[in-house]
Amino acid sequence: MEPVSLWAAVEFTACNGSTEALLTAAARAGLHPYGVTALPGGFGGRCAAWQYPRLAALARKRRVRLRIRRKLGLYFCLRPLLRRAGLWAGLTVFVPLLLFAQQFVWYADTSSLTTGQAARACAVLREAGLQPGAAVTEAKLTAGEYALLHSGEFSWASLNFAKGRLVVEAAAAKPKPDIAAGTLHGIRAKCSGTVLRTNLTSGTMLVQPGQQVEAGQGLIGTARAERDGTLIFAPAAGTVVAQFEWSDTRTVPLEETVQQYTGACTRAYRVAAFGHTFSLPAAPAPEHAAVILRHFQPEVPLLGLALPCSVEETCRYVQQPETLRRTEAQAAALARLQSLQALYAAWPDAEHIARKEDCTVNGNVLDYTVTYTVAADICG
Template identity: 75%
Template sequence: MEPVRFWAAVEFTAQNGSVEALLSEASAQGLHPYGVSARPGGFCAHCAAWQYRRFAALARKLRVRLRVHKRQGLYFCIRPLLRRAGLWAGLALFVPLLLWAQQYVWTVDTSTLTTGQAARAAAVLRANDLQPGSAVTEAKLTAGEYALLQSGEFSWASLNFAKGRLVVEAAAAKPKPDIAAGTLHGIRAKCGGTVVRTNLVSGTMLVVPGQQVEAGQGLIGTARAERDGTLIFAPAAGTVTAQFEWSDTRQVLLKEDVLQRSGAVSVEYELLLFGHHFALPAAPAAENAASQTRHFAADLFGLPLPCSVQETCWYAQQPAVLCRTEEQAAALARLQSLQALKETFPDAEIVARKEDCTASGDALDYTVTYTIVADICA
């Protein structure tokens, strides 16, 4: 009787009249109550809900009074909902709406990419209107694939869309081989110095370690002669590492007018739903406020929704005077010089450093000379 109790059952009492005849007549008609227990003047029993009407008809015939004490089962829990026409109308509208919404992006699957690759790929796709809440077309998918390839990070990319799920598959780009990166016009020095070591990949090396070279001098050529005098041409590729001096000059203010954050923040939200943008009401941003924007997909208890949210935080700023000591100014100037050195010679190895700091008024003049070892191929 457990399935009956789970779906729909009633607990009732029978009193007065011929209760013994009621049980006999019910058994003869195929009604089988369960959990029957004696009560003063009658009995208590359980039966399936759909059999209770027949019990009631027999009870009236035999002048037995029935009273329902408890209704059990799932049916009695959902019966109030079954009587609500609006619920069924909403369900009837929800199904076609769900099928129609499958043409929009619900979730973006980047499980085959690393965390950094996934974030950069999402930014590229977002610029091509491919994000949760956007409508998908073949033209957008093709444009998104080309955009991923043009970013330079991927050598192969594929976008597959089905039933609201956009799957991003891509392979990281590999660096070009050194031989393919060679030039047919030879390699020259971009600055003078003393050659420390050479590494020839293709072509003809024109300098040797210990040789002094000048800016613009040829380092690797594209032709070499065989024993019989035949010239063989090959792309010039390789590295020439030399030791030389590199100088830089910086000026850092000891007092500088800057904008500092006051701590006040206002947040703006923009919702992308079914291809349309909806800006939610927000307080106006303060003047000269710094902004920071992030994007995230919306979900409901872990279930992705066909929409995405753009959150823009505006941080209020106020004018202030930043005072630096001479030590702080020198440290900042040193950092700026090192950044410029790494931009000019990424592989530079610092051998020695000579710097000079002179304070004049509200500024610090910084001059530094580095003795470095780096690749001088232009």
């Protein structure tokens, strides 16, 4: 295929008149039809589209009838699109709009963070007004960096913004060493108990395994004396694991009115784009419902390109009151669970040694009393 056929060419037929004289005149005029084949009463061939009007003028002078059989090339494929004014108007509006939208967040790049860190960082930045679709200023970038640092999860954070892309870089905070986390005022016991084992990191250990200690008694001191009597001070840090008893009382009703899910759900959407927030029409919110918020960023189908906007979805799961009836065994299990949760909230490192519990039913209520014997770090 000739290269000219790739852009714009026509396939034609020439009949009647002096066809031989037409070919001779075309060659003299610098027109070079190609693919010329003999036909009854004339010939057929191809030429560049911009040469066809001149060839048609020569044919009229020689009484030759030209007929276009087929149009070839990309030009004739694109010409219907070129004639659509709306396409050019849309392109004219799209380019300035694209340049204007570069000052808004299109995409937050958190590839340097783990999945959990990225989710928590996006939540912090959202509160600072740096979600997709929001306008970016130096003040917002600075506030976002400080917000990430104040969250306590990151020891260093940097936000870089260019052409709609917000790059989030951060380093996870490392826990303080035991010595640096020590105190200069000594460590005292949070409760009374019997010392089981000790682990001194810094300072002076004031108790030993097997010793009975009282609440408020000193466990680790900050000063020790050298052989010559010189006092040396160091931060008090370490652990003292002691055995002690912990008691708790719970009251659980055997009949209780609770909110149960019905399976119905209503959704409401808010779209943040170009620095503004728009609420979409939604069904009225039910009276009793559990509310769950979800944030996501829409993407272009197939291409997967992020758009400069974010969507907040509010899901309300309808609930209705129902009477819940428990057996004594179920109520006792619930009370036991609540007591264990309270125990580990007060002593996260507690080691369960023994348990003594008592359950009594008074009317429609179960009274639960438990005493745990545990081993835990009592340094306070």
